[in-house]
Amino acid sequence: MLIRHALPADADAFAALAERLWRSTYTGLIPAPDLEAHLAEAFGPAPQGAELADDARRTLLLEGGGELLGYALLHAHGPVPGSPAPTFARPVEIERFYLDPTTHGTGAARELMEAALAEAAGAGHDGAWLQVWEQNARARRFYVKAGFTPAGTTTFAVGTRVYHDLLLVHGLELPFD
Ligand SMILES: CC(C)(COP(=O)(O)OP(=O)(O)OC[C@H]1O[C@@H](n2cnc3c(N)ncnc32)[C@H](O)[C@@H]1OP(=O)(O)O)[C@@H](O)C(=O)NCCC(=O)NCCS
Numbered sequence: 001m002l003i004r005h006a007l008p009a010d011a012d013a014f015a016a017l018a019e020r021l022w023r024s025t026y027t028g029l030i031p032a033p034d035l036e037a038h039l040a041e042a043f044g045p046a047p048q049g050a051e052l053a054d055d056a057r058r059t060l061l062l063e064g065g066g067e068l069l070g071y072a073l074l075h076a077h078g079p080v081p082g083s084p085a086p087t088f089a090r091p092v093e094i095e096r097f098y099l100d101p102t103t104h105g106t107g108a109a110r111e112l113m114e115a116a117l118a119e120a121a122g123a124g125h126d127g128a129w130l131q132v133w134e135q136n137a138r139a140r141r142f143y144v145k146a147g148f149t150p151a152g153t154t155t156f157a158v159g160t161r162v163y164h165d166l167l168l169v170h171g172l173e174l175p176f177d
Contacts, residue, residue: 001062001063001064001069001103001108001111002062002063002064003060003061003062003063003111003112003115004060004061004063005058005059005060005061006052006059006060006061006071007052008049008052008053010052010061010068011045011048011049011052012045013068014048014051014052014059014061014068014071015043015044015045015047015048015049017061017068017070017071018042018043018048018071018096018098019039019043019044021070021071021098021099021100022038022039022042022043022098023035023039024101025098025136026158029135030158030159030161030163031159031161033159033160034158034159034160034161035158035159036159037158037159037160038158038159051073056075056076056077057073057074057075057076057095058073058074058119058123059071059072059073059074060072060074060112060115060116060119062099062103062108062111062112064103064108069099069100069102069103069108070098070099070100070103070108070109070112071096071097071098071112072094072096072097072112072113072115072116073094073095073096073097074092074093074094074095074116074119074120074123074128075092075093075094075095076090076091076092076093076123076125077093078091079091087127088125088126088127088129088169088171089126090124090125090126090127091125091126091127091128091129092120092123092125092127092128092129093128093129093130094116094128094129094130095130097109097112097113097116097130097139099112104138109142110145110146113142113146116128117170117172120172121172121173125172126171126172127169127170127171127172128169128170128172129151129167129168129169129170130143130148130167130168131154131156131165131166131167131168132165132166132168133156133163133164133165134153134163134164134165134166140166143168146170147170148168148169148170149168149169149170150166150167150168151167151168151169152166152167153165153166153167154166154167
């Protein structure tokens, strides 16, 4: 397995990966019309091209056997929203963290998360945060194993519905502070 930074030229492949993994994660759990509406809005060469071109975002890709198998999307855009937890001075959101089902349980997610947190610390962030659907038990367990702690609740809209998410945070040790 290889972990590397996404490049602008990865936009089409990244879009296909992101769409495929979002679909495989939530199919059967979110009503199909809402799922399709969100997929149409959030994924495609244009939105992922914009994500890759955004100076506030960094994307790490997981590759294996010449295929893209997962990604971590980091987004530096301010404090933890609505969190009762101590806020970080320089937070980064792990905006999306998705791996191919063939890699689940293999340790690849841990490697990608370690790389993402190292990337964030190296960029000068002192804390990472993310939101996870309360019903995504596997992801919640993984994030606890990765050292994230609860920091409140929030919501996420998909199509016509609003879902309840948990906010999780992870402090980052800075080399210079
Ligand atoms: C979330 C994700 C990155 C975790 O990676 P992973 O390789 O599956 O994680 P691990 O296998 O290391 O850890 C998952 C843990 O959840 C446990 N688990 C699995 N299914 C579970 C369930 N239904 N309920 C509770 N725990 C569950 C596993 O046993 C394991 O815990 P353990 O190591 O103590 O046994 C990966 O599953 C993934 O990409 N899922 C789809 C995308 C997604 O949900 N992303 C998060 C969006 S916020």
